[in-house]
Amino acid sequence: MSTPAGSGSVPAARARRPGAPAPAAAVQREPIDPAQVLSRVGAPSDGAVLLFLGTVRDHADGRPVGGMRYETYEAMAAEVLDEIVREAAERLGTPRVAVVHRVGELGIGDVSVAIAVSSPHRESAYAASRHVIEEIKSRLPVWKHEHFVGGGARWVEGRPLDPRSGSEAESAPGGAGGR
Amino acid sequence: MQVRTLFFAAYRDAVGTTALQVDLPEGATVGDLVSGLRARGAPFDRLPELPAVAVNRTLVRGDAALSNGDEIAFLPPVAGG
Numbered sequence: 001m002s003t004p005a006g007s008g009s010v011p012a013a014r015a016r017r018p019g020a021p022a023p024a025a026a027v028q029r030e031p032i033d034p035a036q037v038l039s040r041v042g043a044p045s046d047g048a049v050l051l052f053l054g055t056v057r058d059h060a061d062g063r064p065v066g067g068m069r070y071e072t073y074e075a076m077a078a079e080v081l082d083e084i085v086r087e088a089a090e091r092l093g094t095p096r097v098a099v100v101h102r103v104g105e106l107g108i109g110d111v112s113v114a115i116a117v118s119s120p121h122r123e124s125a126y127a128a129s130r131h132v133i134e135e136i137k138s139r140l141p142v143w144k145h146e147h148f149v150g151g152g153a154r155w156v157e158g159r160p161l162d163p164r165s166g167s168e169a170e171s172a173p174g175g176a177g178g179r
Numbered sequence: 180m181q182v183r184t185l186f187f188a189a190y191r192d193a194v195g196t197t198a199l200q201v202d203l204p205e206g207a208t209v210g211d212l213v214s215g216l217r218a219r220g221a222p223f224d225r226l227p228e229l230p231a232v233a234v235n236r237t238l239v240r241g242d243a244a245l246s247n248g249d250e251i252a253f254l255p256p257v258a259g260g
Contacts, residue, residue, distance in 0.1 A: 054260050070259075071188050073252055076236040101259060113260055133260060141233075141252075142259030143188035155189045158256030161231035163238035 024097060025081040027072055027142075029104045032111045040098035041118040048125040052133060054113035056106045060156075064149035068156075070103040070112060073141040077101070084135045092128040094119030099132055101142065180205055180247035182212070189255045193225040203245060209234065210241035212251060226253065 024040060038051050056068050081099060089095040096118045106112055115132050119125040136142075137159065144156040184199045191197055203212060209232050216223040231254040234243060238254075245251070 072259075073185070073187055073233070073236075073254065076233055076252065079236055137258075137260045139257070140259035141187070141254055141257055143255060144258045145188070155192075155255070156258040158258035160256045161233075161238055161254050163231075163240050 025078075025085045025099050027074060027077045027081060027101045027103060029102070032100050032102050032114045034111060034114050034116075037098050037100050037114040038116045041096040041116045043096060043118060045120055046094075046096065046118040047120055048122040049118040050116070050122075050125040050129050052113075052115040052129050053111050054133070056108050056110050056112060058108045060146055060148075065108070066147045066149045067108065068106050068112075068147070069145040070106060071143045071145065072101075072103045074103075077141050080140050081136070084132055084139065087135070088117075088128045088131050092119075092131055093124040094128055097128055097132060099136075101136065101140065103142065180207070180245070182245055182247070182249045182251050184212070184216075185250065185252040187252065187254060190226060190230065190253045194222045207245050208241065209239055209243045209245065209251070212245065213241070230254070231256075 034051060034053055038049070042049055056065075058065055081101060085097050085099055088097045094117060098116045099114065101113045102111065113133070113136065115129050117125045117128045117132075119128065139161065141161070143158065145153055146156050147153045180203055182201050182203060184201055186194050186197060186199075201212065201216070203215070207215075213226065213228070213230065213232070217226055217228070218224075229241065232239060232241075232243075233252040233254060234245065234249050236250070236252075
């Protein structure tokens with residue numbers, strides 16, 4: 001295997017018809033343009049627009065960090081991210097949610113994730129933005145390899161995935177539902 | 180039947196490969212696959228006894244039955260964001 005499984009850049013919703021709006025969720029290798037993510041939300045009825053950026057920190061546990069490599073299971077991540085956005089839209093009172101997660105080699109300060117939300121009032125915008133980042137951290141198949149300044153690297157400790165969490169849980173006992 | 184297994188991040192580092200075709204008896208479950216791999220010894224015995232596993236991109240439990248051609252991903256604890 002010369003290429004790691006799941007590499008490359010694929011929009012989250014590959015089945016979309018041509019001419020349909022750009023996907024509201026994507027995993028990509030290219031740098032994130034926050035203004036572009038922000039441009040996917042907003043409506044005349046909205047009084048609140050929120051942009052969250054996750055960036056690469058220069059330290060971990062008191063040690064200086066020089067950079068981070070993000071890996072993903074691309075095909076699954078695209079589906080999970082799409083699902084997270086749909087859930088946020090359904091449960092939190094605004095359909096205007098856009099999220100882009102970056103993978104590959106990132107430097108200090110680089111944007112790893114951008115979440116844009118707009119809604120009539122701030123409460124639902126904050127709730128939806130918070131929901132999306134928390135779900136990303138607990139469900140998205142992404143892993144971080146942290147490189148320390150002066151040498152050494154490690155996989156950042158993550159959260160175990162649980163088949164009972166997420167929207168698949170009720171509909172797919174034993175996993176047969178996803179085929 | 181034959182299934183395709185994928186290993187990511189720390190699990191890929193542990194077993195030293197990104198993908199592996201595995202032959203299994205009909206009716207085998209995810210748990211059978213995991214214990215069969217671990218029984219091969221090093222490096223596959225470095226996989227946990229109960230790793231998170233996705234079949235065709237959906238998380239499943241260990242008792243999930245497998246089918247010919249399934250894509251089975253071994254997923255370490257995640258750290259997105």
